[in-house]
Amino acid sequence: MASEVQGDHIAKVIRAAIENDTPTLEKCIDQYSFSDCKVVDVQDPETGFSPLHAVISSCRSSVNGNGIKKSDHEDAASSTIRFLLENGAIWNQLDNNDETPGCLAYRLGLLNLYQLMVDAGVRAEMILSRLEEYERMEDEEGDNGEDGQKEPKEEEENVPGNDQLDSMETEDSVVELDGAEQQDVNTSAYLSSTLSLSSNKLLDDQQNGVMMAWESGIMRQSADNLLTAPELRILNIGFGMGIIDSHIQDNPNKPARHYIVEAHPDVLKDMESKGWMSKTGVEVHRGRWQDVLPELAADGETFDAIYFDTFAESYSEFREFFTEHVMALLDQSGRWSFFNGMGADRQISYDVYQKVVEMDLFEAGFEVDWEDVELPKFDQEWEGVRRKYWNIDHYRLPVCKFMD
CATH class of the missing domain: 1.25.40.20 (Ankyrin repeat-containing domain)
Structure with missing residues (x-):
């Protein structure tokens, strides 16, 4: 009844x-x-x-x-x-x-x-983002022991998918955008996983797509937008299949210095076998960007262009990247970009995160221009991949720079 x-x-x-x-x-x-x-x-x-x-x-x-x-x-x-x-x-x-x-x-x-x-969606995500910031600040204050040293914390868990984030959260629930149950992937789990690399895709040991060959057009256009003159200094975070790094090397405006940060041992091994460690003008830094970038800043390194494309990291980590590290490493007249794959499981999530990113970039002192890139018609690209991390027709390519 x-x-x-x-x-x-x-x-x-x-x-x-x-x-x-x-x-x-x-x-x-x-x-x-x-x-x-x-x-x-x-x-x-x-x-x-x-x-x-x-x-x-x-x-x-x-x-x-x-x-x-x-x-x-x-x-x-x-x-x-x-x-x-x-x-x-x-x-x-x-x-x-x-x-x-x-x-x-x-x-x-x-x-x-x-x-x-x-x-x-934008309001919900911004509120959640601010709440996470407050909680993190409280945790950091609470983690200081009597000697003033911060105690180690467990890593934040993240959903699997290409680049920064592809599930959308609200204060009330977490919704997996492909409607399927997912096994969480965090940075440490990814870095300890065994990767499989073929001519058209890079997968982790759960068959999640880390990078795929269909992204090549996006990467070529990104390299063109960043390398606006010859002899620039460029930094790429996340080598993966080496797609954008190959476009950087083949670009008519070949850079004077090309730094690469990569943490996964399998990717580093593949880079060695393909001669990246000995390329003229290329400098490979092994480790997580959270550890490498402060060292570069401490050494006084600056760059004319920066690209960011990581896997199994949260949006809050991405925000930390541009609010703290880009500020320290990018030349005042420089440009930077990132693989814009957040929320790409469905159109509304993609649109929500574009607005969220715009607001956070503005708050950090950056302006961003978006360029629509037509994507290839997908056929068999997703065969053997555990989940389809891209499900919309157009890619919005960002180019960021300091506000005037």
């Missing part, structure tokens, strides 16, 4: 969302309670729709063959979405079709509603 009552309550909430009936939604929030979620996060058992999904889905009738017709219904939906978000609705909750509300809005061409969901 209790389950029937709960089912009736869920149906009422979903129906009120479809009808943009915010007074009824407000009453439901005041009167109902669920053991496993908030009222604004209940899900229809048949579709998996949350109230946010339901609101957006109700606008599908406004879509015609020519795009979107502006309607009073869509305006009402915007108000309902704002109401649900203000009451704590999860912006990236998945339905039974593995879609977030934003994914649904994007597919239906409801771009105004999609932008509302992107903005909600």
Whole structure:
């Protein structure tokens, strides 16, 4: 009987969302309670729709063959979405079709509603980021012993995927964007894993894609954007398959000095076998960038260009890279870039992280220009790879520099 009552309550909430009936939604929030979620996060058992999904889905009738017709219904939906978000609705909750509300809005061409969901994701990620910073500061203060020395901490766990981050977190939940259970990969696990390298991909021992040959066009354009004149000094963090480093060496504006930081022993062994350690003008630094870069800064090294492409690291580590280390190593007129693979499992996550990065870069004193790069049509590239870490049509290539 209790389950029937709960089912009736869920149906009422979903129906009120479809009808943009915010007074009824407000009453439901005041009167109902669920053991496993908030009222604004209940899900229809048949579709998996949350109230946010339901609101957006109700606008599908406004879509015609020519795009979107502006309607009073869509305006009402915007108000309902704002109401649900203000009451704590999860912006990236998945339905039974593995879609977030934003994914649904994007597919239906409801771009105004999609932008509302992107903005909600940015707010959630920025809040989470700041909370993590405060927790880290408190942990660091609490880890100082009587002698004032900091005690060792366990490494932060990260989800697998190419480059910095490809799961999106909220205050309420962590959602794996490909809908599958994942085994966490952190830096120490990756560095102790045995890698397999073929002509078109580099995989760890769990068959996660570390780097793949389809990224070559992106890397070539990145090298071209960074090497704007001959005889520059360039630093690349993360060799992987050596794609961007090969483009750097083959670039018409060949650099005077080409530094590479790489930590994985299997990659270093492959670099040795291919002669990278003895290339003229190339200097390879073995170890994690967190250890190598402070040493370079202490030696007074500076660079005209820097590229960053790592694996099994969190966004907070990436933010540490550009807020602390780029500031110390990049020439005032220099440029830097990174592999922009954060949230690339789906379009809304990619759009959210672009905005998050822009805001964090601005706060750190950098401006960024984005260039759209057309990607090849994927066919069999993902065969043998445990998870598809790229699922969108265009790559946004960043070029960063100090603000004037």
